[in-house]
Amino acid sequence: xxxxxxxxxxxxxxxxxxxxxxxxxxxxxxxxxxxxxxxxxxxxxxxxxxxxxxxxxxxxxxxxxxxxxxxxxxxxxxxxxxxxxxxxxxxxxxxxxxxxxxxxxxxxxxxxxxxxxxxxxxxxxxxxxxxxxxxxxxxxxxxxxxxxxxxxxxxxxxxxxxxxxxxxxxxxxxxxxxxxxxxxxxxxxxxxxxxxxxxxxxxxxxxxxxxxxxxxx
Numbered sequence: 001x002x003x004x005x006x007x008x009x010x011x012x013x014x015x016x017x018x019x020x021x022x023x024x025x026x027x028x029x030x031x032x033x034x035x036x037x038x039x040x041x042x043x044x045x046x047x048x049x050x051x052x053x054x055x056x057x058x059x060x061x062x063x064x065x066x067x068x069x070x071x072x073x074x075x076x077x078x079x080x081x082x083x084x085x086x087x088x089x090x091x092x093x094x095x096x097x098x099x100x101x102x103x104x105x106x107x108x109x110x111x112x113x114x115x116x117x118x119x120x121x122x123x124x125x126x127x128x129x130x131x132x133x134x135x136x137x138x139x140x141x142x143x144x145x146x147x148x149x150x151x152x153x154x155x156x157x158x159x160x161x162x163x164x165x166x167x168x169x170x171x172x173x174x175x176x177x178x179x180x181x182x183x184x185x186x187x188x189x190x191x192x193x194x195x196x197x198x199x200x201x202x203x204x205x206x207x208x209x210x211x212x213x214x215x216x217x
Contacts, residue, residue, distance in 0.1 A: 003067060003108065010070040022054045023124050025155050025211045029187045032213060033151050035060075035120045042118040042145060042152075044109050044138075045126035048075035052102055055122065061101045063118070065094070065109045072097060072106045110137065114145050121145075121152035128157050128168040135171070143181040146216045153187075154212040163204050173210065182214040 008014075035041070037059030043052060046064030048071050055062050066072050076083045076099055086096030086103060094107035105112055109126070121142065130138055146152075156171040176184050193199060193207040 006067055010068040019050065022050050023155065025124070025153060025188070025209075026051060026054050026122075029153060029211050029213070030055075030058075030122075032187060033120065033153065035151070039120050040118055042114070042121040044112075044121070044123060044142060045129055046075075046104065047071050047125065048078065049124070051122065051124060053079070056100065056102050060120070062103065063114070064102070064104045065112050066104055066106060067108055069106055072104045075104060110141055112141075112145070117147045117150070118145060119147050119150045121150065123152065124155040125168070127154060128166075128171055131166070131169060135175070139179055139181060143216055148216060150216040152214055154184075154214050156210050156212070158189075158208045158210060159199065159204050159206060164199065164202050176212055179214070181216060183217055184215075185213040187211045187213055 038061070040061040040063060041055050043049070043055070043062060043064045046052060046066045048066075049064075052062050052064055052075070064075075066075075076097065079099065081099035083097035083099040083104070086098050094105040094112055096103050096105045098104075123142075127135060127138060154176070156176065157168050158172055159170045161170045173186070189208055189210045191207070192209045193204070196207055199207050
């Protein structure tokens, strides 16, 4: 689970984690956050997610942070945009690429230091991409990027971890409820096994996707 693992996945095109449509949780539950349409949104480990476009079309300036340069390049190429390079000295020394009002910071999220803290965030595939030993550090750094009372959506998967090594990893309710930096509310828990052939082929018999509202404390 070092950086080279993810670089290799992008180089070899092993990106089954990339969704070909906007994630269902946004239309159903983003309005629950009551975030102003012009509020900037932080998206950690963004990949080339179509979810960034959905948030942008709603009026949000979007700040994605993505480790791999191929993902950043492909995001803008598939959008038919030529991004402009943003000052590579800020924030956190990561180079940034902007088109319209989507800005992608390319580099390690743990090295990212926003110029201003965010009041809204969206995590569909960041926490579940990390093994248990890395998740506490991720949650701590995410909180450092946010203002007090900032809110966001967190999407997790739940399955029998000993049936599949991950990523994506199973993150149970017990773990999320233990986040001292955030209050949590379960917005929806959905059985998604029928639409997940990769998990079925591995013999997993139960798979759920859970959407949380998190609020920084």
